[in-house]
Amino acid sequence: MSEVKNILLVGVGGQGVLTASEILSEALMLEGFDVKKAEVHGMSQRGGSVNSHLRYGEKVFSPLIEEGEADMIFSFELVEAMRFSKYLKEGGFIVCSNEKIVPNSVYFSNIKYPKDPASALKEAFGKHFYLIDAVQIAEELGNIRFANVVLLGTVSHLMKISDKSMKEAIRNMVPSKTVDGNLKAFQRGKELAG
Amino acid sequence: MKVLMSGNEAIARGAYECGVTFAAAYPGTPSTEITEEFSKYEGVYAEWSPNEKVALEVAIGAALAGANALAVMKHVGVNVAADPLFTVSYTGTNGGLVVISADDPSLHSSQNEQDNRNYARFAKIPMLEPSDSGEAKDFIKLAFRLSREFDTPVFLRSTTRLSHSKSVVELQEVNRSEEVLEIRHHPQKYVMVPANARVRRVAVEERMKKLSAFAETFPENRIEMKDPSVGIIAAGMAYSYAREAFPEYSFLKLGMVHPLPAGLIREFAGKVDKLYVVEELDPFIEDQIRALGIPVTGKEVFPYTNEFDPGIVEESITGKKQDLKPLPPVKIPPRPPNLCPGCPHRGLFYVLGKTKTFVAGDIGCYTLGVQPPLSAMDSTIAMGASIGVNIGLEKALGLDFSRQSVAVIGDSTFMHSGVTGLMDAVYNKGSNTILILDNRITAMTGRQENPGTGHTLMGEETREVDLEALARAIGVEHVRKVDSYDLEALKEAIKEEMARPEVSVVITYNPCMLIRRMKFDIKKFKVNEDKCINCGLCLKVGCPAVVKNEDETKSHIVESLCTGCSVCAQVCPKDAIELV
Numbered sequence: 162m163s164e165v166k167n168i169l170l171v172g173v174g175g176q177g178v179l180t181a182s183e184i185l186s187e188a189l190m191l192e193g194f195d196v197k198k199a200e201v202h203g204m205s206q207r208g209g210s211v212n213s214h215l216r217y218g219e220k221v222f223s224p225l226i227e228e229g230e231a232d233m234i235f236s237f238e239l240v241e242a243m244r245f246s247k248y249l250k251e252g253g254f255i256v257c258s259n260e261k262i263v264p265n266s267v268y269f270s271n272i273k274y275p276k277d278p279a280s281a282l283k284e285a286f287g288k289h290f291y292l293i294d295a296v297q298i299a300e301e302l303g304n305i306r307f308a309n310v311v312l313l314g315t316v317s318h319l320m321k322i323s324d325k326s327m328k329e330a331i332r333n334m335v336p337s338k339t340v341d342g343n344l345k346a347f348q349r350g351k352e353l354a355g
Numbered sequence: 356m357k358v359l360m361s362g363n364e365a366i367a368r369g370a371y372e373c374g375v376t377f378a379a380a381y382p383g384t385p386s387t388e389i390t391e392e393f394s395k396y397e398g399v400y401a402e403w404s405p406n407e408k409v410a411l412e413v414a415i416g417a418a419l420a421g422a423n424a425l426a427v428m429k430h431v432g433v434n435v436a437a438d439p440l441f442t443v444s445y446t447g448t449n450g451g452l453v454v455i456s457a458d459d460p461s462l463h464s465s466q467n468e469q470d471n472r473n474y475a476r477f478a479k480i481p482m483l484e485p486s487d488s489g490e491a492k493d494f495i496k497l498a499f500r501l502s503r504e505f506d507t508p509v510f511l512r513s514t515t516r517l518s519h520s521k522s523v524v525e526l527q528e529v530n531r532s533e534e535v536l537e538i539r540h541h542p543q544k545y546v547m548v549p550a551n552a553r554v555r556r557v558a559v560e561e562r563m564k565k566l567s568a569f570a571e572t573f574p575e576n577r578i579e580m581k582d583p584s585v586g587i588i589a590a591g592m593a594y595s596y597a598r599e600a601f602p603e604y605s606f607l608k609l610g611m612v613h614p615l616p617a618g619l620i621r622e623f624a625g626k627v628d629k630l631y632v633v634e635e636l637d638p639f640i641e642d643q644i645r646a647l648g649i650p651v652t653g654k655e656v657f658p659y660t661n662e663f664d665p666g667i668v669e670e671s672i673t674g675k676k677q678d679l680k681p682l683p684p685v686k687i688p689p690r691p692p693n694l695c696p697g698c699p700h701r702g703l704f705y706v707l708g709k710t711k712t713f714v715a716g717d718i719g720c721y722t723l724g725v726q727p728p729l730s731a732m733d734s735t736i737a738m739g740a741s742i743g744v745n746i747g748l749e750k751a752l753g754l755d756f757s758r759q760s761v762a763v764i765g766d767s768t769f770m771h772s773g774v775t776g777l778m779d780a781v782y783n784k785g786s787n788t789i790l791i792l793d794n795r796i797t798a799m800t801g802r803q804e805n806p807g808t809g810h811t812l813m814g815e816e817t818r819e820v821d822l823e824a825l826a827r828a829i830g831v832e833h834v835r836k837v838d839s840y841d842l843e844a845l846k847e848a849i850k851e852e853m854a855r856p857e858v859s860v861v862i863t864y865n866p867c868m869l870i871r872r873m874k875f876d877i878k879k880f881k882v883n884e885d886k887c888i889n890c891g892l893c894l895k896v897g898c899p900a901v902v903k904n905e906d907e908t909k910s911h912i913v914e915s916l917c918t919g920c921s922v923c924a925q926v927c928p929k930d931a932i933e934l935v
Contacts, residue, residue: 173690174692186359186521187359190357190358190359190523195522195523196359196522196523197520197521198520198521198522199516199520200519200520201464201515201519202384202385202519202801208692208693208694208696209690209691209692209693221599222595222596222665223596223598223599223664223665224516224520224521224522224595225516225596225664225665227666227677228677229677240687240688240690241690243687244690263902263903264688264689264690264899265728265894265897265898265901265902266688266689266691266727267688268728268891268894268903269727269728269894270688270689272686272687272688272689273688275685281685
């Protein structure tokens with residue numbers, strides 16, 4: 162099943178990881194792909210590390226991505242990108258929001274939040290690591306909630322998902338008042354993918 | 356029309372499409388959304404029952420009247436419902452009765468990892484197991500057909516990865532078979548006194564024989580022949596993983612995991628050179644194949660614990676480890692789940708941790724009180740168990756123990772199965788201190804209504820259980836309510852009640868912050884850096900909103916996360932945490 166593509170979305174509970182995954186899956190279904198996505202709810206969701214596995218292709222059986230198999234890691238937080246980087250396939254991309262959320266655990270253990278996670282990731286993954294100032298761009302566009310759609314723009318462009326399907330999915334999934342703003346955010350993110 | 360649906364949404368949709376009108380459940384991850392989604396369809400009745408046993412009994416009643424009824428629960432919920440379950444297997448169902456067991460391999464959100472396929476065999480009830488959302492929608496329909504045709508309750512087993520994975524589903528028209536609803540008097544079949552039950556006992560064995568014969572030709576048990584050098588028998592998610600890992604091998608895909616089709620298994624085994632069973636958790640299918648005298652490879656190569664993925668299946672069969680790049684040599688700080696910012700339980704666990712109280716805990720968001728830095732829970736066994744465990748500890752260790760211990764239980768969990776424990780405490784002359792954490796909702800599973808909230812699943816207003824009056828009616832003389840955000844009041848109440856040589860109940864109140872956020876204006880706090888001495892006490896309340904500043908010289912509050920609960924401000928010795 163070489164044609165199956167894998168996107169792993171990671172972040173912190175409350176950041177909108179699951180909603181972004183919904184939009185991507187919807188777009189991929191509109192593209193005509195078989196789509197499977199997996200995540201967990203309940204206790205694991207309370208402010209902890211959150212992930213969503215998304216796989217698409219002609220026919221997909223397993224919803225789970227294995228280590229070393231992700232074509233794309235789409236991260237909402239720097240340390241989460243590091244935590245899940247072992248899932249990246251050789252030649253795969255990491256798109257990461259330039260955001261740090263320090264977990265309370267660092268104050269009570271000797272494992273500290275890494276000093277400069279962005280540089281560490283840049284060093285390890287070079288041109289395959291895209292650091293996006295999504296929050297800043299969203300603020301420029303007037304609504305911090307657009308940040309995730311900026312990232313979606315970059316991710317979908319790198320994964321060659323058509324604009325038409327992405328825009329339709331965004332229209333379907335975001336509050337109607339925010340459609341225009343979200344589409345602008347999507348465009349900005351796309352341009353960042355180069 | 357094609358849509359993306361989770362396994363849970365697909366089960367609800369399938370039930371609706373085939374004319375199911377009735378569902379009863381107690382929320383439990385990963386099963387909760389089935390009943391929630393079902394309740395949104397037109398013309399159906401759905402309820403949150405106080406616990407799974409009541410849910411199943413309610414569904415049994417509806418089925419006896421001729422309805423198609425669903426009872427929905429997580430794997431451990433089936434333990435609670437097991438008593439009526441084993442006997443409804445004897446009585447049969449008249450209408451349709453399907454019990455959904457949502458298992459949780461890898462314990463993503465559970466206290467154990469039991470494999471509920473064992474219940475199917477134990478209670479002599481057929482069990483179907485779908486492997487994606489499309490099958491989930493089809494299989495729930497088949498389950499109801501089987502239930503009516505064989506006059507038996509039927510299990511549909513899901514697992515976390517089925518319930519919470521989305522895949523493409525084709526929606527179909529609603530095809531409502533007319534239910535014949537009426538009162539039926541048939542005591543020989545429905546009154547399970549020994550004389551009647553002995554007769555039904557024989558009927559159960561006859562039904563299992565017929566179901567075994569049915570399983571041989573059931574189209575969802577199917578052989579997919581390709582390369583005959585290896586044959587794999589699998590069901591549910593394990594089938595999806597194995598197909599992904601070995602698309603070239605031959606498969607016997609089982610849609611029904613109990614009873615097993617012995618003839619079909621023999622036929623498949625005869626066609627392949629080497630036979631594997633791929634199944635998560637117990638060797639349920641494997642043991643039965645061995646009993647047939649068929650050589651098979653299973654748990655000697657596959658793990659007993661945790662969920663699989665295609666990589667695990669591949670490594671187990673080939674014996675070759677994947678060659679992965681080593682990680683960059685950086686330690687990544689863990690990010691475990693945590694009580695939400697502003698959670699009304701945080702202050703209580705802070706106080707309990709400070710006073711070194713022994714805490715018999717229970718199941719809900721508040722079980723997270725065990726996490727550092729709060730570290731204030733000493734036992735958690737099962738829904739409602741905190742009170743019983745606390746009673747036993749006191750009986751064994753004496754009054755001195757009860758002077759330094761409490762049982763902690765949430766409102767919904769108390770009504771689920773804590774109330775009987777409270778009766779035991781009073782009846783058997785205990786001196787336990789029981790804290791009921793009333794946050795006005797069943798929170799951990801995603802905010803469901805319960806008998807204490809004043810609303811039903813169908814969105815109607817209803818009476819609320821008065822916890823204080825209930826405790827008094829049971830015979831507790833000392834019942835008091837305490838504001839869960841007032842640390843001093845909490846400390847004082849707990850100290851006084853633990854010292855009392857009688858049973859007392861302390862109800863800590865304040866709604867779940869996730870509801871509060873929607874209903875009230877939220878205040879915000881900030882750190883006055885001139886006053887902050889960087890002592891770190893505020894970090895010990897374990898709130899995600901309380902961090903250190905960039906150079907770690909002062910505390911800092913993340914404004915977007917702060918809900919203004921004031922717990923950190925109350926612990927600050929310098930009054931450095933102020934309202935914005």
